[in-house]
Amino acid sequence: MAAMPVDLQRFFDRDVVLVARQLLGARIFVDGVGGIITETEAYHPSEPASHAHRGPTARNAAMFLGPGHVYIYRIYGLHWCLNFVCSDAAAVLIRAIEPTAGISTMIARRRLSAPRELCSGPGKLCDAMGLSKLEDGRSLADPPFAFHPAAAEAPVVVGPRIGITRAADLPWRFGIAGSAFLSRSFPRPP
């Protein structure tokens, strides 16, 4: 296993809400299949929606491996969800990606051809990129992963996180404004 490159370590070893914002526009590939991150959510152990809120367990062990690792868990007994670990066992859930590479592979895995449906949800993008428990705890610096930070900051829309019951008021969901590749639309500001 290669050492975590300094720049990757630095990118993720910061406040999880800042990282979640700055991940918009970054690119992630798994064996060359992937694209541009368009939607994220931040989870911090200090709030009860985080899987690390009650400390280390067998499931969340990857959250305690340090910044730049991948945490993948199963949800509702059938889907996988991809997270990037930050400082303090916090993590960013990747909710949507705009596919740019390996699209024919994604179409084969998803058995759908509409580009907008390939990675527009946390479970969908794991299916499209072939991610499962096997990749849980691996480093983003090592194969099969390739990660490239965003070149420029994208215009951001903000809203409450999806599908949670606790700490549901925190505005910790972020998306690229105007993107056609979000999991669902953001609520209009009041």
Place this chain on the structure above:
DNA sequence: ACAAGGATGGACT
């Protein structure tokens, strides 16, 4: 030992 329920997606009305 056991019951509850979840950071979802797809099918359907």
Place this chain on the structure above:
DNA sequence: GTCCATCCTTGTA
């Protein structure tokens, strides 16, 4: 909009 598949982790006894 509603319904629910499916299973593993977790809290509680």
